[in-house]
Amino acid sequence: MTDSKVTADLSALDDLALVRSFVDGERTAFDTIVARHQRAVYQVCYRFVHNHEDAADLTQDVFVRAFKGLKAFRGDAKLSTWLHRVAVNVCLNRTALVRPGIEPLDPARHVDDRSEDAFGMVARGERAADVRRAIAQLPPKQRATVMLRVYQELSHEAIAEILGGTVGAAKANFFHALGNLKRMLES
Amino acid sequence: MTTHLTDDERLDALEGTVDAARSAHLHDCAACRREVADLRQVWDGLMVDARTEVPEPPPMFWDQLQVRVGSAVDTRTAAWWMGARGWMSLAAAAAMLLLVVSWGARQRTPVADVVVSQADAAIETEAIGDTAQWQFVSDVLASLEDEAVHEVLRPATGAFDDALATLSASEREAFARLLQAELTEGSE
Numbered sequence: 001m002t003d004s005k006v007t008a009d010l011s012a013l014d015d016l017a018l019v020r021s022f023v024d025g026e027r028t029a030f031d032t033i034v035a036r037h038q039r040a041v042y043q044v045c046y047r048f049v050h051n052h053e054d055a056a057d058l059t060q061d062v063f064v065r066a067f068k069g070l071k072a073f074r075g076d077a078k079l080s081t082w083l084h085r086v087a088v089n090v091c092l093n094r095t096a097l098v099r100p101g102i103e104p105l106d107p108a109r110h111v112d113d114r115s116e117d118a119f120g121m122v123a124r125g126e127r128a129a130d131v132r133r134a135i136a137q138l139p140p141k142q143r144a145t146v147m148l149r150v151y152q153e154l155s156h157e158a159i160a161e162i163l164g165g166t167v168g169a170a171k172a173n174f175f176h177a178l179g180n181l182k183r184m185l186e187s
Numbered sequence: 188m189t190t191h192l193t194d195d196e197r198l199d200a201l202e203g204t205v206d207a208a209r210s211a212h213l214h215d216c217a218a219c220r221r222e223v224a225d226l227r228q229v230w231d232g233l234m235v236d237a238r239t240e241v242p243e244p245p246p247m248f249w250d251q252l253q254v255r256v257g258s259a260v261d262t263r264t265a266a267w268w269m270g271a272r273g274w275m276s277l278a279a280a281a282a283m284l285l286l287v288v289s290w291g292a293r294q295r296t297p298v299a300d301v302v303v304s305q306a307d308a309a310i311e312t313e314a315i316g317d318t319a320q321w322q323f324v325s326d327v328l329a330s331l332e333d334e335a336v337h338e339v340l341r342p343a344t345g346a347f348d349d350a351l352a353t354l355s356a357s358e359r360e361a362f363a364r365l366l367q368a369e370l371t372e373g374s375e
Contacts, residue, residue, distance in 0.1 A: 031253050034253050042244065046242075047241065052245075060256055060259055067260050128235050130232075131236045135233075146233065150233045150234070150237045175194045182226075182229045185232060
């Protein structure tokens with residue numbers, strides 16, 4: 001079978017079948033997993049560090065860990081949820097050591113500016129930077145909860161699954177995170 | 188009058204999922220409305236940042252990522268093997284040393300006591316040669332072809348230096364004494 005035929009066949013598999021194929025020794029199945037989930041993982045990582053270089057390193061680290069850990073993946077959760085969990089853990093571990101270097105926001109590049117004047121854009125950019133700085137100061141679990149709820153728009157159920165714990169605990173974390181952010185943004 | 192909203196219910200109100208009965212309380216209770224409004228203010232601040240899109244990485248990034256991950260996996264696997272090989276080389280070097288000592292012990296009588304540790308523990312090499320363990324090693328080696336023995340015990344390039352680097356000062360000293368003793372014997 002040619003490489004392109006193998007790749008095409010693997011692309012047709014669902015995530016669980018890809019994992020089984022990889023565990024059975026088909027290494028190219030892992031390449032397909034990377035290709036399928038790299039964008040979502042990169043976005044999670046970027047939200048933690050706010051710069052491409054670190055996000056790229058983190059994304060690579062997430063998949064290296066996934067490569068080593070996939071043999072233990074049982075399929076109880078979706079692969080995307082499992083990768084989210086790995087990504088959040090990698091990001092929390094890394095950013096616990098080094099506070100993120102937050103790039104100054106370039107509002108003209110990143111936001112929809114069709115109905116906003118320059119003053120509004122700058123004010124919004126400053127406000128967003130304040131929010132990021134405040135998020136960076138949150139305790140790790142609250143920070144992860146905010147990232148997943150606000151930026152990834154995941155449900156409290158999904159967040160509980162990713163971070164471990166109950167839905168009630170996930171909601172409580174989010175509630176306390178909002179309270180802490182309020183205090184920090186007011187000060 | 189109903190009780191105020193719990194933290195959980197305030198969050199539900201913020202996210203629009205609070206049930207009808209509690210929603211009615213919220214409608215009537217200024218304190219709860221204020222609490223929810225405070226949460227909404229923070230939420231709106233977060234949404235300002237959340238609406239900024241993650242910038243698209245350089246065009247080649249996605250193609251390169253698979254290669255980068257593959258290289259990183261291979262590098263880490265290789266590093267693990269290098270570590271394992273280092274230990275195997277150390278074991279091979281130790282086995283060679285013991286063979287040399289054993290061989291020397293068979294060549295001379297009486298044998299010299301050899302100091303092998305900082306505690307000055309002396310090993311009588313004649314006695315080593317008589318033990319059941321050494322007999323086992325000797326039998327195994329005797330059953331192998333010379334080439335096979337060489338292949339098994341041959342350390343990797345640089346492995347001997349690596350192995351020496353892992354020895355403590357006292358171990359290096361003992362090792363030097365052993366070598367010196369063997370060299371002296373060999374030259375006599």
